[in-house]
Amino acid sequence: MSNKRIKAVDFFCSGGGMSFGMQEAGIEILAGIDFDEKCKDTYEANIKGAEFIHEDVFNLKEEQLEEKLCLKRDDDDLLLIGCSPCQFWSIINTDKTKSAKSKNLLIEFSRFVKYFRPGYVVVENVPGVLRRKEESGLDEFIDWLKNNGYENPHFKVHNVNDYGVPQNRKRFTLIATRISQDEIKPLELGGKKAVVRDFLGTDKGFSKIAPGHKDDSDFLHTVPNISDLNKRRLQKVDKDGGDRLGFADDPELQLNCFEGKDDSFKDTFGRLWWNKPAPTITTKFFSISNGRFVHPEEDRALSIREGATLQSFPLTYKFKGTSVANIARMIGNAVPPKYATAIGKAIIKNHK
Structure with a gap:
């Protein structure tokens, strides 16, 4: 049991949907990392106290991040989040040549997990990574987690509508911890499901x-x-x-x-x-x-x-962008903040 606040680093942070929802749950966000510099202004306008790190994860070294954020290895209070862009694994028929590089993003993220061995790990993605878990690197990653103290990882496809988001959106979610043997699941909201009229x-x-x-x-x-x-x-x-x-x-x-x-x-x-x-x-x-x-x-x-x-972004969330398409891309690719809060609250509950 820890009384310390959990602190998180959000890889592939985009405009900050995951970071914002985690912050609402009570988790401190140290930094968001993204290769798209267009996200910087939006991220920094909404995620107070966090640093935006403009880096391509393929080029970022574990030691660089350790030094930049003064991170410690084997820190029970550290959470690493990886919501990599997922066009390659999407069921939508798009040209996969452009997104081919993105198919290895989970493997790149797992480098940092293996190096830091944080108390908690969260991965959020399209359901396609689970359907093709060998190819996406998910199989190997889950095996590594289980063999390295993260004994009971939760990995499942959830509909964000069960967590207060007025939208049918299915997302693969992995939550793992080495602090306890409990399986951590996003906290569902009881009662009536959110619909368009509510928002x-x-x-x-x-x-x-x-x-x-x-x-x-x-x-x-x-x-x-x-x-x-x-x-x-x-x-x-x-x-x-x-x-x-x-x-x-x-x-x-x-x-x-x-x-x-x-x-x-x-x-x-x-x-x-x-x-x-x-x-x-x-x-x-x-x-x-x-x-x-x-x-x-x-x-x-x-x-x-x-x-x-x-x-599920609040009405006060500030979006900074050069065009409608640019801002819409940030919104459409985001993790719905209310869903991120459901994950964050479950982690805090476990931590206490």
Whole structure:
């Protein structure tokens, strides 16, 4: 049992979703490490007292990090977190050549775990790393943990909707400790599951806006414009969960690629439901043609702030970026903070 506060280093920290949620749980964040310098301003604006380290983990040496942060090896109060970018293991069909390098990120992260032997380890990723656990290096990593004092690691796919996030998003999560033999699981919230209505709407602080609305304040209730043809399409999509079948019979509005394909890609041009969780918020949530990302009743895509809110970022979270796409990428790739808090609270409970 330790009365000391747990301190954490967050590898692949991006805009700070995991760090923020862990901080909310009561864990001290020492630093976030990321190779994308565009995350720096957002990370530092929200994760108080933490240092942003701009490094590519492939080039970072264990001793460098040890010296930079005055870390100790075999520290029971240290937590190392690795939420590596995971496009390579994703089920979404993208060109895997660009992301091939990312497939070895877990192996790189495990170098630091083996060197520092921290009290706690957290890995969060797409379910694909578990499906292909030999190839992703997960098998070897779990074996190493079990043989080196981390006897009972928890590794499972969880839906973040069970932890207060208003979104269906399945994530692989590993939590390991060598402090106790307990299996540590994220702390589930009992009661009703969070849905879109609990977070969005005019009563939640989101004024009605039209496509192309630009919000220059920190609130970022900004949404890209759409063509007049797409505006007409959205007018025909039923409110609260409607889909593109609303305009399928209109020869002027129907898209050639969907002719005779009423059962495929139904989410394109689809609206969110008020009383259901949102679908997985991706990096393209601001686009009506990239999934079910149309507002439940307004004829537009989700705004930047609405996407962040469905990821469970607080309304006061400050996003700094050069473009809508750049900020949306940070939001879509983030670990939902409420889910990170559920992991952090479980670790603190174990620590006490």
